[in-house]
Amino acid sequence: MEQPALMAEPSGRRTLRARLTVPVLAFGGTLMAVMQTVVVPLLPDLPRLTGASAGTVSWMVTATLLAGAVLTPVLGRAGDMYGKKRVLMLALALMTAGSVICALSSDIGVLIAARALSGAASxxxxxxxxxxRDELPPERRGGAxxxxxxxxxxxxxxxxxxxxxxxxxxxxxxxxxxxxxLGALGVSMVWWTVRESPVREPGRFDVLGALGLAAGLICLLLGVSQGGQWGWGSPRILALFAGAVVVLALWWWQQLRAERPLVDLRLVSRPKVGLSHVAALFTGFAFYANSLVTAQLVQAPKATGYGLGLSIVGTGLVLLPGGFIMLLFSPVSARISASRGPRITLALGALIIACGYAVRIADSRDLWMIMVGAAVVGTGTTLAYSALPTLILHAVPASQTASANGVNVLxxxxxQATSSAAVAAVLVHHTSLVGAVPVPTLxxxxxxxxxAGAVALAASATALTIPGEAGRRGTRRARSRTRGARDEALEGA
Structure with a gap:
């Protein structure tokens, strides 16, 4: 075990490592999101650079999405069983290996496989x-x-x-x-800084459950992501959706009968956990539409009457303030959750997302209004995304936090995948010709x-149906009564 070795270290070194734990983990999370995004500016040029078709090149995004969806709950469960630090380093190492392979190859097949490998970072x-949750005291946990x-x-x-x-x-x-x-740096920093959590849930890994979940998710997400290209009524898409229903139904049956299931479905069926997952689904849909639609709208040619004709770099700069807003508002989210409860924070965040889309509907021609609307959506996303894991932490045992949060991220x-498909379907059906090229209309x-705004409102409504923090309020009242009785006793003495 690592703990005795750490306890033997000088106290100054232990204190430094403890202080660096949160920044190092945040660096890893930021790097994961960067890794998922960096390929986007390359997509228009990759057909020329690799000699592949545009449809084939799009698999560099699809492969990462599929691999991330499959591996996130699997690695989360593995972390609960074998050690969270160990599995975290494995995820970062796979992401780093995927980057190295992409840096060394121009073959589209190799690139797609490497991007799938990088999906483990999810x-x-x-x-x-x-x-x-395992390492920080309660007063620091919410903000972190x-x-x-x-x-x-x-x-x-x-x-x-x-x-x-x-x-x-x-x-x-x-x-x-x-x-x-950067990935290699992340692995090294986690190895040196983060202490291995002693909280484990022993047992045998559910290999059959992992394979069943992988097969069902691949069928589902492949159908969702490729429906626009292959045709929603095509035999391939219908077969994928039918396969997803059958495989996931069998997987559900197997999980309920497994001694150590990959996903504890009885825990998921509790309203506090299950409704949190539903709210995560809606929030992911609403959040993703902001980046997806904004990027396309500001790059549209000026001849459309609404487009700004911005470059990829200019588009990134338009979205950049949203990232800083998320950084600034994360402490605010923690304070709201501490005082009002995470479900109120989630409901408020989803409502603010809807308000951001209302701004976008009111004016999507002026750059400053586009940036304001995107920033409002980013603010709501900060509140909502910060509240979701806190809800899960309050609802599940400590030994299942990684796997439960993995399902929430899933x-x-x-x-997000559904949002991408839905937005694409809407834009394809609302196009006009600009210089003989079909372009989405305003x-x-x-x-x-x-x-997206309607889905955000659904997320807010779902959050309000999540059972409240009655247990925590009761505990606080009990502590208050205890303090009152103690004060009375002291006064009487």
Missing amino acids: AVVPLSISIL VALMSSTVGIGAALGLPAAALVIQYANWHVMFWVTAV MRTIG HGYLMAFTM
Whole structure:
């Protein structure tokens, strides 16, 4: 065990490592989000650079999404069983290996496989949140978890302009060398700084459950992500959705009968946990539409009458303030959760997301209004994403926090994939010709904003149905009565 070795170290070194735990884990979460984003500026040029078709190149995004969705709950469960620090380092190492392979190859098949390998990094945030629960005192835990959750937006906002600048002024392989170096640094920092949590849930790993979940999610997310290209009524898409229903139904049956299931479905069926997952699905949908639609809208040619004709770098700079807002508002989220409870924070955050989309509907022509609307959505996302893991931490045993948060992140991923497909379907059906090229109309973008805003309202309503913190309020009242009785006793003495 690592704990005795750490206890033998000088107290100054232990104190330094304890202070660095939160920043190092936040760095890992930010790096994960950057890794998911950096390939986006490359997509228009990759067909020329690799000799592959645009449809094939899109798999560099799809492969990461699929791998992340499958590996996040699996690695979360492995972390609960075998050690969260150990599995966290494995996830970061796989991400780093994927970057190295991308830096060394121009073959599209190898690139897609490497991007799938990098999808393991999706487990970084739930594993880190679980470590924070085990290692931090309660008074520091809320702020640290809020910051960790915000790294998803911070990294995404930083990754796009940074990658665009590297691609513009250097060979595109350099971008992957940079992320590989950062990944290696992240692994080293976690190894040196983070203490291995002693909280474990022993047992045999549910291999059959992992394979069943992987097969069902691949069918589901592949159908959702490729429905627009292959046709929603095509035999392939219908077969994928049918396969997802059958496989996931069998997986559910197997999980209820397994002695040590990959996902404790009885725990998931509790309203506090299950409704939190539903809210995560809706929030992921609403959040993702902001980045997706904003990036396309500001890059639309000026000839459309609404587009700004911005470059990839300019687009990244438009989205950049949202990342800083998420960083600034994460402590605010923690304070609201501490005083009002995380479900109120989640409901408020989702409501603010809806208000952000209302701003976008009111004016999506002026750059400053676009940035204001995107910033409001970012503010709401900070509150919502920070509250979700806190809800899970309050609802599940300490030995299952990594796997439960992994499922919560999975639901966000499914929401994002569904959002991508839904936005694409709306924009495809609302196009006009600009110079013989079909371009989405402003009405199509406004429809996408309306859809995302409605889903955000659904997330807010779902959050309000989550059972409240009655147990915590009761505990606080009991402590208050105890203090009162103690004071009376002292006065009587």
